[in-house]
Amino acid sequence: MTLEERIENSKTSIFKAVFPNTTNHYDTLFGGTAMHLMDEVAFITATRFSRQIMVTVSSDRIDFKKPIPAGTIVELIGKVKHVGNTSLKVNVEIYIEQMYAEGRELAVHGDFTFVAIDENKKPVQVIK
Numbered sequence: 855m856t857l858e859e860r861i862e863n864s865k866t867s868i869f870k871a872v873f874p875n876t877t878n879h880y881d882t883l884f885g886g887t888a889m890h891l892m893d894e895v896a897f898i899t900a901t902r903f904s905r906q907i908m909v910t911v912s913s914d915r916i917d918f919k920k921p922i923p924a925g926t927i928v929e930l931i932g933k934v935k936h937v938g939n940t941s942l943k944v945n946v947e948i949y950i951e952q953m954y955a956e957g958r959e960l961a962v963h964g965d966f967t968f969v970a971i972d973e974n975k976k977p978v979q980v981i982k
């Protein structure tokens with residue numbers, strides 16, 4: 855399989871309904887909850903790409919462009935954007951969908967970097 859095919863195959867989506875237990879006093883999704891979900895989808899993407907033990911080493915700037923209201927559906931999409939020596943970078947986007955209308959809009963995006971580690975927790979080469 856080519857690198858491009860592996861990247862495409864490891865693209866990962868998670869859908870969530872935004873229920874009130876995940877929202878703040880503005881009735882929108884907590885930023886920290888959004889980041890938790892982003893780390894999770896990025897981790898799954900990195901793991902599905904490499905099938906190696908991966909740990910988060912860094913998150914780049916995360917832009918919250920639109921509030922995510924309670925009562926909507928969100929889709930998180932993770933995609934590998936760069937493969938280094940022992941690390942790889944995953945881009946994550948969160949889209950908002952209304953429950954009872956078509957259409958979606960990009961609300962949040964950011965990048966997460968993971969390092970492949972061995973049984974001694976030391977960095978190892980990402981298998982390309």
Ligand SMILES: CCCCCCCCCCCCCCCC(=O)SCCNC(=O)CCNC(=O)[C@H](O)C(C)(C)COP(=O)(O)OP(=O)(O)OC[C@H]1O[C@@H](n2cnc3c(N)ncnc32)[C@H](O)[C@@H]1OP(=O)(O)O
Nearest residue numbers: 893894897908909910911912938939940941967969975977
């Ligand atoms: C029951 C219900 C439960 C529900 C529950 C749900 C939970 C749902 C959440 C799921 C979420 C899952 C997420 C799991 C993943 C963790 O949670 S992992 C836990 C958090 N992460 C850690 O603890 C990692 C701690 N850090 C380390 O152990 C070490 O720094 C590492 C990662 C082994 C790297 O070691 P190092 O000696 O610093 O490595 P070094 O050789 O300098 O660099 C290695 C590579 O990393 C890159 N790098 C290093 N630092 C950086 C940096 N700051 N920025 C970018 N790249 C960097 C280097 O450039 C290098 O890249 P390559 O050129 O080789 O490609």
